[in-house]
Amino acid sequence: MTETRTGRHGNSTLVVLFLSLGGLAFSVLQSLVAPALPVIGQDLHASTGDVSWILTAYLLAASVLTPILARLGDMVGKRRVLLVVLLILAAGTLAAALAPNLGVLIAARALQGAAGAILPLSIGIVRDELPRERVGVTVGLLSAIFGIGAGLGIVAAGPIVDHLSWQWLFWLPLVLIAVALAGVAFGVPESPVRTPGRLDVLGAVILSASLVALLLAISKGREWGWGEPKTVVLLAAGVVLLVVFALVELRMSSPLIDMRLMGIRGVWTTNVVGLTFGFAMFGTFLLIPTLLELPEATGYGFGKTVSEAGLFLLPTTLMMLVFGPLSGLLERRFGPKVPLTLGAVAVVVAFAVPALAHGALWHLLLSGVLTGIGIGLVFAAMSNAIIETVPATQTGEATGVNAIVRTVGGSIGSAVVAAVVTSDTTPRGLPTDRAFTTGFWVCAGVAALAVVAALALPGARRRHDEAVAHGVTDLPEQERVSS
Numbered sequence: 001m002t003e004t005r006t007g008r009h010g011n012s013t014l015v016v017l018f019l020s021l022g023g024l025a026f027s028v029l030q031s032l033v034a035p036a037l038p039v040i041g042q043d044l045h046a047s048t049g050d051v052s053w054i055l056t057a058y059l060l061a062a063s064v065l066t067p068i069l070a071r072l073g074d075m076v077g078k079r080r081v082l083l084v085v086l087l088i089l090a091a092g093t094l095a096a097a098l099a100p101n102l103g104v105l106i107a108a109r110a111l112q113g114a115a116g117a118i119l120p121l122s123i124g125i126v127r128d129e130l131p132r133e134r135v136g137v138t139v140g141l142l143s144a145i146f147g148i149g150a151g152l153g154i155v156a157a158g159p160i161v162d163h164l165s166w167q168w169l170f171w172l173p174l175v176l177i178a179v180a181l182a183g184v185a186f187g188v189p190e191s192p193v194r195t196p197g198r199l200d201v202l203g204a205v206i207l208s209a210s211l212v213a214l215l216l217a218i219s220k221g222r223e224w225g226w227g228e229p230k231t232v233v234l235l236a237a238g239v240v241l242l243v244v245f246a247l248v249e250l251r252m253s254s255p256l257i258d259m260r261l262m263g264i265r266g267v268w269t270t271n272v273v274g275l276t277f278g279f280a281m282f283g284t285f286l287l288i289p290t291l292l293e294l295p296e297a298t299g300y301g302f303g304k305t306v307s308e309a310g311l312f313l314l315p316t317t318l319m320m321l322v323f324g325p326l327s328g329l330l331e332r333r334f335g336p337k338v339p340l341t342l343g344a345v346a347v348v349v350a351f352a353v354p355a356l357a358h359g360a361l362w363h364l365l366l367s368g369v370l371t372g373i374g375i376g377l378v379f380a381a382m383s384n385a386i387i388e389t390v391p392a393t394q395t396g397e398a399t400g401v402n403a404i405v406r407t408v409g410g411s412i413g414s415a416v417v418a419a420v421v422t423s424d425t426t427p428r429g430l431p432t433d434r435a436f437t438t439g440f441w442v443c444a445g446v447a448a449l450a451v452v453a454a455l456a457l458p459g460a461r462r463r464h465d466e467a468v469a470h471g472v473t474d475l476p477e478q479e480r481v482s483s
Contacts, residue, residue, distance in 0.1 A: 018183030019122040025176040027149025035157040056219045061113030064208040069117035070400030079190040082121045086181040089115035097170035120399035128191035137328030143379040144324020151317035158307030203256035206245040214238030266389035272453035278409025283443040300433040319372025327380035336385035340454035343377030351444035
């Protein structure tokens, strides 16, 4: 196989810009509605439990359709599938802005979530089209944008709802989607790298059922009760179906996900990091704004409005923007292990600081800065570690799996942190100071697992040798020596 990174077609800067806009729109929509759920529920006369489906539907659709559409991109052309994905995202966003009731809004959010393949498809296009020396930094930028978008969503939600209306949470991203769609249609060439084969329908059905069961149990477990039969049955069914999926895929000639890829140490360690960082990122988005918005009368809250609390996450977002591309530069010089490890350590410290003391605003600001640094370094390095380990024909497939585990990690993080915060409350029903301390320590502990996984990532030569040993790649040995 010969990899194509010539960048001969089109303007590579514009290609990156259009891909970035699509990724930014999707990631903003992921988190933008979360702070506005109470307002949306009140306006649509929906209960707290019902309105939570606005988030759940998005996560379910993203998890189920990301690997399927990423695989289709590898088969029939990444640009072609990306255009379809952006059209689906635009349709879902328009429907959400015009939604007259909760049912339509939930269906629209599911359409938005179906666009989760934007990142793996974009990374595949970058790998196929750009010169090798630009791939690492560009993938770093694209990966960081997904974290940046999620942070911007939290920051922007309050001001948008306060000064406009919740419908504008969808009208504004729709503008980004329209520009990205036009840009991809006219400024992004079709990738020449294809993987012949047929879509594994059986595998898609089993994986979809498994992810729906797992994410439904995780996202609704706190509401239903973790010991309730339906929660336990869904969790058990999800795990069993995942095992069945793996066994079925090993027997397929054209699997949806090549399980041999998942057995490579460079891939599974990266996915462990992705799972833990999904947890940690959404832990930050829940813990810090909640603590900031608690009344000062509690003695540990800061009495900030939703808009003010969102602004405290702005440094996190800015650090992602800076350290995402920097991660790509570090990866070019030292390999992905260095930025992965540094980023994981930064996030451990980011949660340890407020776990030890969160009585002053600077404690939370420092935590946010360190979290942004860590996420910026790690998100970029994860993608680069994977694309250096798998063949170009399976880039979408492998990065799609990494996107899934981040989504699952975010779902687990949201559920676990929410359960921790609400398990220890004052007589008024507010979380206690001890609950926040516990929540920060839990996130620090999960982030520590990312440090272990990052240290287990093999160097460039070892990754190449393991990939060849698994028979899944004919990648050329890296031109540099990874530390």
